[in-house]
Amino acid sequence: MDPNCCASDTHGQNVTSCPVSGTRGKAVPLITLKALLSPPALVRLTPEDAFRFCPDPTCDVVYFNAAQTYRTGDLKVPVFQKDQAPGVPVCSCFGHTRADLSAAAASGTGQALEASVRAHVQAGRCGCEVNNPQGGCCLGNVVTVLRGLGRQEQA
Numbered sequence: 027m028d029p030n031c032c033a034s035d036t037h038g039q040n041v042t043s044c045p046v047s048g049t050r051g052k053a054v055p056l057i058t059l060k061a062l063l064s065p066p067a068l069v070r071l072t073p074e075d076a077f078r079f080c081p082d083p084t085c086d087v088v089y090f091n092a093a094q095t096y097r098t099g100d101l102k103v104p105v106f107q108k109d110q111a112p113g114v115p116v117c118s119c120f121g122h123t124r125a126d127l128s129a130a131a132a133s134g135t136g137q138a139l140e141a142s143v144r145a146h147v148q149a150g151r152c153g154c155e156v157n158n159p160q161g162g163c164c165l166g167n168v169v170t171v172l173r174g175l176g177r178q179e180q181a
């Protein structure tokens with residue numbers, strides 16, 4: 027028998043961990059890849075396959091499934107989890123970068139910024155599935171970064 031006859035069984039949904047880092051990834055909507063992949067990467071997309079997002083900051087893979095991976099260079103935008111630069115958006119929808127959050131925390135308006143993002147999300151204005159590479163809400167990232175900045179101030 028052809029040893030590859032069953033290879034297509036693993037095509038798509040069954041792989042839940044990044045093939046490079048082994049990190050478990052959450053499923054992302056296909057529209058996220060369509061919105062954020064660069065044209066040369068998008069033309070390789072097999073849209074019948076489900077993709078997951080690798081959140082590991084040390085891993086260059088952004089999206090993966092059994093058949094394909096997309097790396098940071100395949101996206102039109104920087105990925106918060108993978109890029110520590112100050113200009114990288116933490117909240118892609120409402121345009122708050124790491125530098126913006128640092129400035130807000132330093133001036134004591136970090137909580138107000140978080141509250142404004144939360145209000146926009148609650149009002150149904152966020153478009154994380156097409157703006158945020160992780161394909162889901164960025165509010166958790168905003169909270170995590172602000173808490174990290176708060177800890178630095180206290181230290």
Ligand SMILES: [Zn+2]
Nearest residue numbers: 044047080085
């Ligand atoms: Zn990975």
